[in-house]
Each structure stands twice: as C-alpha cells, then as structure tokens.
Amino acid sequence: MSKKVSIIGNGNWGTAIGRLLASNTMESSIFEKDVRMWGYREEFEGRILSDIINSERNNPKYLPGIHLPENLKAVEDICTLSDSDVLVFALPHQYIKAIEPLKGLVKSNCIGVSLTKGFIGAEDGDIDLVSRSIHRILNINVSVVMGANIADQVARDMISEGTLGYTDEDAADIVYKLFNSYTYRITKIKDVYGVEISGALKNIVSMGYGFAEGLGYCCNTKVAIFRNGFAEMRKFFKFFYPMATIESLFQSSGVGDLLVSCISGRNFKCAKLMAEKRMSLKEAEDTMCFTKLQGPNTALIVYNYLKRQKRTDEFPLISTVYRICYEDKGYDSILECISSESIEQ
C-alpha cells in the first residue's frame, strides 16, 4: 500500500519542501500522490491561509510568488494527519509542542523526518534535540533532513543539496526516495545527532559572522570568525556528542549550511544590523520583524548548558555571541574568539 506523506508546518521552508515532495509523489509507486500540509490556523488579508493555499495554489504569506502543485493539500486539523506513514516536521523549534495533539494517535511504524533546526532547552538546563523531543512525544523513529537550503531557491528548482541523517536504514531509503530529485540532491549519512547539532550551532556562528560584517571587518577577519566557529562546532561534537561523526561536518548540513547562513541567513542579517546600528537584540528583531529567529535562542540554551558544564572558556565564539545578545557585551569582543594555539593530535 502506498504511503501517506504529511508535513507539519506551512511556513517558508515547510511550503517549499511541500512543493518538492508533492512533485516527487506525483507519479510515485511508493507514495500516495496527495501530500498534506498542516499549519496553525492564521489569516492573510482577511482570509484563512489554508483556504488560500488550497484555492489559489500558493502561500502568499510565507512563500509568495511560487505556484504550488494541485496535490499539496493544506489541512486545518493536525489530527487528520494521524494516519500518515511519513510525517515531516518543519516547524520552528520554539513551536514543536504543536505536535502534542498527535500523541498516541500516530502509527507506530510511522517514519518521522525533522527539518527543524535548533535545540530545545530542557527544564534542568540540559539540551534536548528536536528529533529526540519528537521521538519522546510520538514514540516514532526520526530521521533528519538539513542542508544549505534557502527555501525560496529550493522552491524555484535551483540546484541545492541536502543531508539525510538517519539511524534506521529502511526508513532512510524511503525518506531518500521522498526527498531526492535532480534539483534537490540528497546525501545519506548514518548520524542524526551530528546533522542536527550542526543545523542548530550554525545559527550561532552566523551571528558572530554578522557582527564582524556589521563592524566592517575585512575578509581575513570574517573568515577567521567563520573558521573558529566551525572548529567550535566540531569541538562541541567531541565533548558532548561523541556519537556524532566529524563526517557530518563535511556535509551540506555542516560546512554547507554554515556558509549559506553566514552569506545570507536571517541570523547573520540580524547580527549585522545590531553591530552596524548599535542596536540591542530586541531592537534589531523588532526592526526586522523576525519573530522566529533561532540564533539568539540557541545561543542562550547552549551557553546555559556550557556554563553548567564549566566549559564556556573552551567555546569563546558561542559564549561571546551569547554575551553580546544578552549581556550587553561590546560587539567587537567577537575578536576574542580568534586565538593562536597549538593543536593537540
């Protein structure tokens, strides 16, 4: 029996990936043709967004100008997705609790795929990964798909690549078939955590890069910040998630996503504005109307975790981004992350 595919989240990325998946399922023998997409009930210019999506075949609020295929169907009640064989999670990490109504309703062999970048702060100050949270809530196996993906470019069929991190081989084969296409090229790697951690940490690093850009620093300096940030991502793997492989950092979800975030990400742009105009985080967020900026929140969660572990000194870039965002530290303190050192091998 062909598999039912559903997407949770109808924002910029959810809609772009919805278009891709609906195109891949159009003539598939494995998947049902229709792909369902759920989002919070909200209005756009006085009309219900899901109605607009279904009647006009576009999402004017989050992905304007992109035609959506007929077989991508917006749904209003998340519980109608409970019969899904593949559930794709494309919510900002702050809103992951939205899936709770599905608790106990989802098939036990349903394949979860998280596209959500970011950590979830646990109550004890620990870090929780989004894939683990989803697993805990719905009790399903969860793969992740991440990469250097500006949503609008994927939606316009420009060639991009993504990384599929998995634990279950059979699930991974299905997810690969669902996502891979000529324009969206997937690499599979048996490492959910590495892929996911990179996707969260890169938002912190890209803020460091943004501060440097806003201060008018030269290429050498900006690249040094990028480089130290990438090295801190690796160090974070080693100390805290030794099961994550360095291999993941070489994938689109690692160095690729970090680069695209530093070149043109929203966290980068927010940090650049802060340093350029000497704005606080709140002022910059208000100016840019970024209600779902993930970098500062991730920096806060990771910093608190590092503090508990007494390791903030070993992660100067992450710590400095936190302090600039939340403790009024000077923007140029970002230079402290560029250190001369010896590498122990």
Added chain:
Amino acid sequence: MSKKVSIIGNGNWGTAIGRLLASNTMESSIFEKDVRMWGYREEFEGRILSDIINSERNNPKYLPGIHLPENLKAVEDICTLSDSDVLVFALPHQYIKAIEPLKGLVKSNCIGVSLTKGFIGAEDGDIDLVSRSIHRILNINVSVVMGANIADQVARDMISEGTLGYTDEDAADIVYKLFNSYTYRITKIKDVYGVEISGALKNIVSMGYGFAEGLGYCCNTKVAIFRNGFAEMRKFFKFFYPMATIESLFQSSGVGDLLVSCISGRNFKCAKLMAEKRMSLKEAEDTMCFTKLQGPNTALIVYNYLKRQKRTDEFPLISTVYRICYEDKGYDSILECISSESIEQ
C-alpha cells in the same frame, strides 16, 4: 646568537609578510633586527624596484600604499642570504627554481618556511610539494605557514590568522615566535603536507565557485560547489596523503583559506570572468593581467596525476575545472560535481 631572517620573494605576499616579520624582529632577543628580502631584479617606472624599496620604504609595484619598516632591507643578490638562520620562501610555485643558486651554500640547521601555495609537476607526471622541492634543493627542514590571508589586509594590520604546519618541534617554536602577533594569529599543527595540500587545492575549488558565480547561480548551488570541493580536498588527503590529518582542514589553511579564496581570490575572479563573458582561460588571464594565477596550473598538475591513478571520476570537481580550463568543456558542467550519494563510514 640572534638569528638572521630572510625572505625570498618580494611580491605582494612576500612584502606583506616582510613587513610583519620586520615588525616582530624590531625588539626581539631571538632574531636580528634586520630582515632581508630578495626578489628578481626588476624595474618600476624606470627605477630598480629594490632601490625604491630601500630608499622610499614601500613597494609600489606589488604592495602600493603600505609603509615598510626601516629594518626590512631589499637585497639584489640571492647568495647574500646564504648565512640566514631562517629562510622564508614567498615565491609563486612556478618560480621556485630561483632558489637554486643557494644550493650548497645554506647552513645545515637553517630553518625553512614555505609560504608558497601550489604543487610542482614532476617529470614523471607525479605531484611534488613545494616544501619537498625546497628540502631537496637546499637540504633543510621546511615548515609551512598558510592561511586565509589577503596580503593587503595583513599589511594593514587587520586581524588575520595563519596556520603553521611543521615536523620539527624546535623549528616550529622559532617560526611561531617569528610570525605570531596580535594581528596575525598563528595556530601550530604537526602536519606540513595537509596544510600545503589544502593551500594548493583550494585554488581549484575557488575556480569552480567562480564559474558558478559567473553563471549567476544561486547561493544554494554555489555553496554546494564549495561543499563538494571541500569534501574532495578531504578525499584527496585520504587517498593520496594519508599522513596528512583531517585536522588541517579545520585550520585557517584549510576551510579558512578555501572560503577567502571563494569570496575574493584571484582564481575565483578569473573563473567568474570566464563564465560571465564566455572567455577562454587565456582570454580571461590576459584581461586580468594575472601572470601568476595558480588555480589552472594546479588543476592541470592534479588532473594529470588523477588520470595516471585512474581516479578522475572520484574527483568530479577537480576534473571538471580542468576540463573547462583546458578542454573547452561547458561552464555549467560544474554542476556535475554536486552528487547525491551515501557516505561510507
């Protein structure tokens, strides 16, 4: 006795680093104050370049607008450098034979430091590293210093970082003291080959990035090319220089130098021009007056080597850059390097 420091090469990078080293030796107890710098005898506006450097304290041909310290002395005869304790090589790799007059004249405990990026094609189609060539000619131990360093920015004391790859600990300590400063921050790593190979291969990858830029590709696509190129650098390590460490790729000489080359390097600019204006390599080089462009030559040497090893298919980016440069292959064939795959771990 304090050590005599000399630089071979008075081009853009040689002069920038000469200024840095002369500033570091100014009040040193380890090094002689004066740093000598040799370059081919050449004229600028009717006068001998070395005379201009010594009398006017700047190098108008290769580093215009930068004041040079009194203790950086241009010399005309390379053989006067034979009493050096530290010899720094800053010649383009095509001109490395210029050091041959020093053969047999240099102290056996002289410390060599190569700043030269690129491979040297051996007659049998094999690849030779610059550090090995220097060692063979002068019979001295050679460290390397490389990184994400646009010369002009280093010369203007903008904060940059560099990587020191070494085999001899004692020599490395001395080189570290000679190069490290607040504005030029050095990381030491016991891996000459890894540092050097990255410095050569990044010029090929940055041409691939330049083709994508010239063709107007989006960020996702450009970053995918960067990412695949970085992964090919790693693969090149694994297959051909297993003694080189992956650690090097995380240093300024690895991912840092690759990034700065893709953002603003000369090879990137040449490739961009080729794709944008549909120019041949020769036309683009003539237009840009780049007589010492290293990317195409390195691509040629590496491609011939891969061909002998029957491994061109495993290095699609390197091979495609070669074919675009030398076999009139279409610029958009660079997309072939972006592949979907499974990672073996």
